Amino acid sequence: xxxxxxxxxxxxxxxxxxxxxxxxxxxxxxxxxxxxxxxxxxxxxxxxxxxxxxxxxxxxxxxxxxxxxxxxxxxxxxxxxxxxxxxxxxxxxxxxxxxxxxxxxxxxxxxxxxxxxxxxxxxxxxxxxxxxxxxxxxxxxxxxxxxxxxxxxxxxxxxxxxxxxxxxxxxxxxxxxxxxxxxxxxxxxxxxxxxxxxxxxxxxxxxxxxxxxxxxxxxxxxxxxxxxxxxxxxxxxxxxxxxxxxxxxxxxxxxxxxxxxxxxxxxxxxxxxxxxxxxxxxxxxxxxxxxxxxxxxxxxxxxxxxxxxxxxxxxxxxxxxxxxxxxxxxxxxxxxxxxxxxxxxxxxxxxxxxxxxxxxxxxxxxxxxxxxxxxxxxxxxxxxxxxxxxxxxxxxxxxxxxxxxxxxxxxxxxxxxxxxxxxxxxxxxxxxxxxxxxxxxxxxxxxxxxxxxxxxxxxxxxxxxxxxxxxxxxxxxxxxxxxxxxxxxxxxxxxxxxxxxxxxxxxxxxxxxxxxxxxxxxxxxxxxxxxxxxxxxxxxxxxxxxxxxxxxxxxxxxxxxxxxxxxxxxxxxxxxxxxxxxxxxxxxxxxxxxxxxxxxxxxxxxxxxxxxxxxxxxxxxxxxxxxxxxxxxxxxxxxxxxxxxxxxxxxxxxxxxxxxxxxxxxxxxxxxxxxxxxxxxxxx
Numbered sequence: 001x002x003x004x005x006x007x008x009x010x011x012x013x014x015x016x017x018x019x020x021x022x023x024x025x026x027x028x029x030x031x032x033x034x035x036x037x038x039x040x041x042x043x044x045x046x047x048x049x050x051x052x053x054x055x056x057x058x059x060x061x062x063x064x065x066x067x068x069x070x071x072x073x074x075x076x077x078x079x080x081x082x083x084x085x086x087x088x089x090x091x092x093x094x095x096x097x098x099x100x101x102x103x104x105x106x107x108x109x110x111x112x113x114x115x116x117x118x119x120x121x122x123x124x125x126x127x128x129x130x131x132x133x134x135x136x137x138x139x140x141x142x143x144x145x146x147x148x149x150x151x152x153x154x155x156x157x158x159x160x161x162x163x164x165x166x167x168x169x170x171x172x173x174x175x176x177x178x179x180x181x182x183x184x185x186x187x188x189x190x191x192x193x194x195x196x197x198x199x200x201x202x203x204x205x206x207x208x209x210x211x212x213x214x215x216x217x218x219x220x221x222x223x224x225x226x227x228x229x230x231x232x233x234x235x236x237x238x239x240x241x242x243x244x245x246x247x248x249x250x251x252x253x254x255x256x257x258x259x260x261x262x263x264x265x266x267x268x269x270x271x272x273x274x275x276x277x278x279x280x281x282x283x284x285x286x287x288x289x290x291x292x293x294x295x296x297x298x299x300x301x302x303x304x305x306x307x308x309x310x311x312x313x314x315x316x317x318x319x320x321x322x323x324x325x326x327x328x329x330x331x332x333x334x335x336x337x338x339x340x341x342x343x344x345x346x347x348x349x350x351x352x353x354x355x356x357x358x359x360x361x362x363x364x365x366x367x368x369x370x371x372x373x374x375x376x377x378x379x380x381x382x383x384x385x386x387x388x389x390x391x392x393x394x395x396x397x398x399x400x401x402x403x404x405x406x407x408x409x410x411x412x413x414x415x416x417x418x419x420x421x422x423x424x425x426x427x428x429x430x431x432x433x434x435x436x437x438x439x440x441x442x443x444x445x446x447x448x449x450x451x452x453x454x455x456x457x458x459x460x461x462x463x464x465x466x467x468x469x470x471x472x473x474x475x476x477x478x479x480x481x482x483x484x485x486x487x488x489x490x491x492x493x494x495x496x497x498x499x500x501x502x503x504x505x506x507x508x509x510x511x512x513x514x515x516x517x518x519x520x521x522x523x524x525x526x527x528x529x530x531x532x533x534x535x536x537x538x539x540x541x542x543x544x545x546x547x548x549x550x551x552x553x554x555x556x557x558x559x560x561x562x563x564x565x566x567x568x569x570x571x572x573x574x575x576x577x578x579x580x581x582x583x584x585x586x587x588x589x590x591x592x593x594x595x596x597x598x599x600x601x602x603x604x605x606x607x608x609x610x611x612x613x614x615x616x617x618x619x620x621x622x623x624x625x626x627x628x629x630x631x632x633x634x635x636x637x638x639x640x641x642x643x644x645x646x647x648x649x650x651x652x653x654x655x656x657x658x659x660x661x662x663x664x665x666x667x668x669x670x671x672x673x674x675x676x677x678x679x680x681x682x683x684x
Contacts, residue, residue: 001293002271003069004362006319008089010117011099012109012659013055013078016129020099020252020261021062021075027259028064028071030349034255049453057450059085059305061317061348061364066262072364080109080661081447083116084393084426088304088375090116091391092319092364095123095269097261102128102136102162102249106144108598108633108659114149123239123270127261128249131159132166138249140626145245154208154244156235157260158201169249169257173231175202180256209234212243232267240270272362278321280378280386283334289386291322293361298384299323299331303370303377304391308419316370317348318359321388323381326358327367334385335377343369375425392511393425395473395550396441397593397638397662400448401466403438409461413438416459420451427451430540441471443662470639471593472547472676473665476586479504484578486570496562497570499523499531502555503582509664512539515555523559523571530568531556534575541580543588545677550591550665554579590673593638596663598631599648601656606630608651616640635663 009017025031049057059076074089090096096117100110117124128141138159145153160168160177168179175198210220213234219226238244246268250257277290280300291300305317325331327345332338346353346366359365373379376390404413417429417440428441442448445468455461481502488495506513514532523531539549559574597618601609603625609632613620617640622633636644641660648656668676 001295001360001362002273004271005069005071005095005265005269006093006272006362006364007071007095007097007265007269008059008074008076008086008093008122009097009099010076010086010090010113011078012101012104012107012113013080015078015099015101015104015107015110016252017078017099018075020097020127020129020258021073023252023255023258024071024073024262025062025064027262028066030062030064048457049450055079057082057085059089060350061366062350063347067266069266071262071265074364076113078109079446080112080659081442081444081450083112083443083661084424086113087116087393088391088425090120090122092302092304093120093122094272094275095125095265097127097265098124098245099127099129099252100141100145101133102130102138102141103133104600105137105141106148108596108661111148112661114151118242121242123242123268124245125239125264125268126153126245126247127252127257128247129252131162131249132164132251132254132256134163136162136166138162142247145247152212152244153247154205154235154238155201155247156205156264157248157257158197159249166251166256169260170198170201171260172198172201172205173235174228175199178260180254206231209238212238236268236270239268240274278388280388283337283385283387291386294322295324295361297322297361298381298386299325299329300378300380300386300388301325301331302388302391303373303375303379306373306375306422308423313368314370315346315366315368316373317364317366318379320359320361320363320365322361324358324360327356330382331379332382332385333370333373333377334380334387335374335390336372338372339382340370340372340379342367374422391425394443394662395471395593395665396426396428396443397471397595398444398448399430399439399441399469399471401437402440402452402463405462405464412459413455413461413463416455416461419459420454424451444660468642472545472668473591474542474544474547474549474588475508475551475591476503476505476543476549476583476588478586480582480586482578482582482585484574484576484581486573486577488570494562494565495567495570495573496565497527497567497572497574498560499556499571499574499578500558501535501575501578501582502557503579503586504553504555505586506551506553508551508666510551512536512550513553515553517555517557518559523556523561524566527561527566527568527571528556530571531575534572535579537572538576538579538583543580543583544673545590547590549583549588590668590676591665592668592672594635594663594666595638595641595660596633597636597641597644597658597660598633599656599658600629600631601648601652603628603630605652605656606632609648609656612644612647612651616644638662 009021011017026034059074061074063072076086076089142153156172158170170177209216216234272293277292280289282289300322301318301320303316307315309315330341333340345356345359348366378388380386421427421429426443430439484499486497516528535554616636618634618636620634624631
C-alpha cells in the first residue's frame with residue numbers, strides 16, 4: 001500500500017494537463033503511441049466532444065506503474081463550467097499535480113482548483129509547463145504561487161534558459177544538470193554534476209529545508225553532509241504535511257521534464273498510508289469513528305462518480321478507504337440505509353476497463369450493479385456501518401427552457417435528462433407547473449451546450465432550447481416559527497398531519513440543513529423523512545419570485561399525529577404548508593450569482609476595459625501590471641456579463657482575453673429585485 005499514489009492532474013484550461021498525462025502514460029509504458037489534444041487522439045479525452053473541442057469535459061481515470069509504484073491518475077477538466085469533476089476527484093485523492101502555464105503563471109481557475117485541493121487537504125506538487133514558449137518566466141510563476149496562492153513554493157528544479165533557449169533542467173536535489181540536446185526528447189538525457197550554478201541552488205534548497213524540518217536542521221547546523229536521500233525524505237514529509245509545495249519545470253509537448261515529474265510523484269506525494277485516518281459518523285450512535293487505511297479494517301468506500309454507460313449500464317466509481325471487497329459482495333449504502341450487491345469490479349483506463357476480482361484499501365475502482373447509489377454516497381460493511389461526509393457541489397448559475405423538436409420524444413428526453421442529472425450533480429432539472437416547461441440549469445453556457453449535444457448523440461433526441469437565463473435564488477433574512485396542518489375527512493380513512501417548524505437563515509453558501517428535534521414521540525420517526533421531503537419541495541417552489549430558496553436551516557420541533565389517519569402524504573403536505581406560511585413571514589430576498597472575472601489586456605486598452613466593467617456593476621478587486629500587459633481581477637453579476645466576450649473583443653481590437661468562474665451568491669439590489677418580482681408576477 002505504501003507504493004500506491006492516488007493523484008489528480010489539475011490546472012487552468014489550456015495549461016497542458018492532458019498533454020502531460022499522455023506523456024506520463026507513454027513513459028510509464030501504459031501507451032505506445034503519444035496522443036495529441038490538437039489531433040483529437042488523446043487517450044484521456046475519449047469523448048467525441050472532447051476530441052472535437054480540444055478540451056477536457058469529464059474527469060478520466062487511469063492506472064500506470066513507475067519505479068514499481070502503482071499510480072492511479074485522474075485527469076480533470078480545466079474549464080470552470082465542469083468544476084464538479086474537479087471537486088469530486090479531489091475529494092477522493094491523496095495528492096495533486098498542479099500544472100501552470102509558464103507564460104500566464106497563476107490564472108483564475110488555477111486559484112479555484114488550488115482552493116478546492118486545500119479544502120480536502122490534498123498534498124500538491126507544481127509543474128511549470130511550456131517553458132519553451134515565448135514569454136515563459138519560471139521565477140515569476142514561483143512568486144505568483146507564493147503570493148496569490150499563499151503557499152510555500154519550494155523549487156526542486158531550475159530551468160536552463162527559457163523560451164527557445166530552454167535546453168535543460170538543474171536538479172537541485174541530486175545536484176546535477178539534465179540537458180536536452182536540440183531536436184531530441186527526454187529519452188536522450190545527458191547528465192553532468194558539480195556545476196557552480198547547481199551547487200549554489202542546491203545549497204539554498206538545503207538552507208530552506210533546514211528552516212522547516214528538524215531532521216535536516218541538526219546535521220546542517222553541525223556542518224554534516226546531507227545526502228540526496230535525506231533531502232527527498234524531508235521534502236516528502238513537508239509536502240505530505242502541506243507545509244511546502246515542490247516546484248518542477250519542463251515542456252510536456254516537447255516531452256521535457258516528464259520523467260523527472262514521475263520521479264517526483266513517487267518521491268514526494270503521499271501514499272494512502274501517509275494520509276490521516278478518515279473520520280466518519282456511526283449512523284447508529286451518531287458518534288465520530290475513524291477508519292484506518294488497512295485491509296484488516298471493515299470495508300468502507302465513497303462513491304464519487306456515476307456514469308450511465310450505453311452498453312454496460314450504470315458504472316459507479318469508488319475510492320476504497322478501508323478493508324477489502326470482492327466482486328459480488330453485499331454492501332450497505334449507509335447514506336440511504338439500503339443494501340446493494342456489487343457487480344463486476346474494474347480498474348479504469350479512460351473509457352476502457354480491466355476486470356479485477358477484488359479491491360483493496362487505498363484503491364480506486366469502478367463497479368456495476370449499484371442501482372440506488374449516487375455520487376457522494378457511502379458504501380460499507382453492513383455489520384459495521386459508517387457515514388462519510390458527502391461531497392458538496394456549487395449551485396447552478398444559468399437556466400434555460402428545453403423541449404424535444406418531436407413531441408413524441410418527450411419520454412426519451414425525460415429519460416436522458418434523468419440519467420445526465422445522476423451523472424452530473426451540478427446539472428438540475430425543474431418542471432414549471434404553471435407553464436408546463438422543462439427547465440435545465442448548469443454552471444454556464446458551455447456546460448449546457450455540451451449536455452444538449454450529449455442528449456442528441458447518446459440518446460438520439462433533438463431539442464429546442466430557449467435563451468439562457470440567470471439562475472436567481474432566494475433566501476430568508478429572519479428566523480420564524482411556523483405551523484402546518486393538513487386535515488381531510490371525506491368518509492372512511494382521512495388524512496392528518498400536523499407540524500411545527502423553526503425556519504432560520506444559514507450562512508451564505510452553506511446550503512440546506514434539516515434537523516429533527518422531536519421529543520417524546522410527538523411525531524413517529526417513520527413520518528420524519530416525509531416532513532423533510534415536504535420542506536425540500538416548498539424550498540424548490542420559492543417564495544418572493546418563485547426562485548429556489550437556499551441557505552436555510554429548518555428544524556422540526558413539534559407536532560401531532562392521528563393513529564389511523566396520519567400518513568406520509570399528510571405530513572409532507574403539512575410541512576409544505578408550514579414552509580409556505582413561514583417563508584412569507586421570514587422576509588425573503590432575491591440572490592444573484594456573482595462571477596469572478598479575470599481580464600488580460602494590453603495597457604493601451606486598460607481604461608476602456610475598466611470603464612466597460614464599471615457600467616456592468618463590477619467591483620474591481622485587483623489590477624496587476626507586467627511589461628505591456630495588465631491583468632484585471634473583478635467580481636461581476638452574471639446578469640451583466642452575457643455580452644462581455646464580444647464587447648471585450650471590440651474594445652481591444654481582439655487582443656484582450658478573459659476567464660470567468662462562479663464566485664458566490666449575493667443580494668440583488670432592491671430596485672432590480674422589485675423589477676424581477678413584478679415581471680414574474682405579471683408572467684403568472
